[in-house]
Amino acid sequence: MIRVQREDFDSGAELARFSQGKTSVGGICLFVGLVRDYIGHDPAAGTPVQAMTLEHYPGMTERQLEAIEAEARKRWPLEDALVIHRYGRLEPGDRIVLVAASSAHRDAAFEACRFLIDWLKTKAPFWKVEHTQEGDAWVEAREADEDAAKRWE
Amino acid sequence: MKVLYFAWLKAKTGMAEEDIAPPAGTTTVGQLIEHLKTLSPGHAAAFETLSVVRVAVNQDYGGLDTPVKAGDEVAFFPPVTGG
Numbered sequence: 001m002i003r004v005q006r007e008d009f010d011s012g013a014e015l016a017r018f019s020q021g022k023t024s025v026g027g028i029c030l031f032v033g034l035v036r037d038y039i040g041h042d043p044a045a046g047t048p049v050q051a052m053t054l055e056h057y058p059g060m061t062e063r064q065l066e067a068i069e070a071e072a073r074k075r076w077p078l079e080d081a082l083v084i085h086r087y088g089r090l091e092p093g094d095r096i097v098l099v100a101a102s103s104a105h106r107d108a109a110f111e112a113c114r115f116l117i118d119w120l121k122t123k124a125p126f127w128k129v130e131h132t133q134e135g136d137a138w139v140e141a142r143e144a145d146e147d148a149a150k151r152w153e
Numbered sequence: 154m155k156v157l158y159f160a161w162l163k164a165k166t167g168m169a170e171e172d173i174a175p176p177a178g179t180t181t182v183g184q185l186i187e188h189l190k191t192l193s194p195g196h197a198a199a200f201e202t203l204s205v206v207r208v209a210v211n212q213d214y215g216g217l218d219t220p221v222k223a224g225d226e227v228a229f230f231p232p233v234t235g236g
Binding site: 033054055056057059060063064085096097117120121122123124125126127128129138139140141142145 | 157159160161209212213214228230231232233234235236
C-alpha cells in the first residue's frame, strides 16, 4: 500500500494496523525518516535547518512507489508492504516517510524494508528545499544514496 | 505536448508547466531540449548543465534518446532527494 500525503501520520497506529488480523506474520520491520535540524554529517559544524519543503510530481510519485512496492513483493515473500511519504512544509523532528515490510520470518522483513527506503530515495520524484538563515537551498542528490540503491540491482 | 518543470528547473524557467508545439522533426528528448533552450534565457539556464537534469516521459524515467511525440507529458527535474 502506498500513501502520498501532506498530513502527518501516527507511526504507532500504522504499526498496529499493519499486521492486525494477520496471524501468519512473524515479524515486521518499520523505518521512519525524520527532518534533521542540520545539514551534513557533523551536528556541530552543520548549518542549522529551520524547515524544509518537499515538492513532488503527483501521479508519477504514486506510479514509482507502486513499482518499488511491487519489486519488493517480487523479491521477498512478504505478507504486506507499506510506504507513506509526506510532502509540503516540514520542521525539524517532523516525520517525512514511513516504510514497513512484514513477513513470516525476519530476514525478508529487514531486507525488504531496507530495499524500499533505498530505492525510494533514488527513484521516487520528491525534491527537498532546505530553509536556513542563509536562505533556501535545494538539497543535492547524494552519491551515498546512489550507492545504497545500487546494492539492490 | 505538455512540459513540466520541478524544483530549481521550475524556478529557472519561471513556470511549472507549459504547452509546447516543437518544430517538425523533433522526435527525441534531446531535440526537445534544444528547442526549449531557445524559448527564454531562463530556459537556457535551466538546461545549461544536462548532467544534473533528469527527464520522465509519460511518468517513466527516460534519457536524451527517449522518443517524444504530440500528446506526451514530458517532465524535467533534478536528481530526486526524497526519503
